[in-house]
Amino acid sequence: MPPITWTDSMKRGLAFQDEDHEEAVALVNAAQTCTDEEFPAAYRRLLDHTVDHLKREDDLMARIGFFAMEVHTSEHRRVIDEMHHYLDKLKAGDIAAVRAYVTDAVPNWFINHLDTMDTATAMFARQMGEH
Numbered sequence: 001m002p003p004i005t006w007t008d009s010m011k012r013g014l015a016f017q018d019e020d021h022e023e024a025v026a027l028v029n030a031a032q033t034c035t036d037e038e039f040p041a042a043y044r045r046l047l048d049h050t051v052d053h054l055k056r057e058d059d060l061m062a063r064i065g066f067f068a069m070e071v072h073t074s075e076h077r078r079v080i081d082e083m084h085h086y087l088d089k090l091k092a093g094d095i096a097a098v099r100a101y102v103t104d105a106v107p108n109w110f111i112n113h114l115d116t117m118d119t120a121t122a123m124f125a126r127q128m129g130e131h
Contacts, residue, residue, distance in 0.1 A: 001107045003029040010114060012122035014060075014130055020053040021114060028110065031102045036095055043090055043098060046106075047083050054080060061121060064128040072117045079109060 006025040011018040027049055031042040054076040061069040090098045 001104055003032055004107050012119055013126050014122050016056055017122060024049060028106055039095055040090055047087060050083060051080055060125060064125055066121055066124055068120065072121060075117060
């Protein structure tokens with residue numbers, strides 16, 4: 001998948017979420033286009049950002065009593081586990097497999113997650129007075 005182009009249409013109306021998502025796009029794109037020597041650090045930045053961002057979303061859902069919190073947080077746990085699995089592959093020297101993951105799976109997951117779970121969460125959060 002080519003690099004993701006961030007547009008205002010990707011914003012969901014929650015400041016922290018929109019800022020985090022824009023940063024995630026930049027980090028995914030950087031990991032896709034960097035050299036093999038730069039890739040381990042780029043992947044680690046993406047992983048660390050993702051962990052921090054998903055924690056912020058989980059905290060939001062708990063605070064507002066989001067009705068589908070269990071489904072959404074389960075997906076967060078799944079993707080973090082998957083990203084750690086690929087970190088292990090990277091530590092073992094399999095840069096090609098991790099690059100393929102960052103090029104194909106991560107962008108597809110991000111767009112799908114944004115369009116479904118994050119959209120529903122943001123709509124509910126805004127209804128609960130979050131901005």
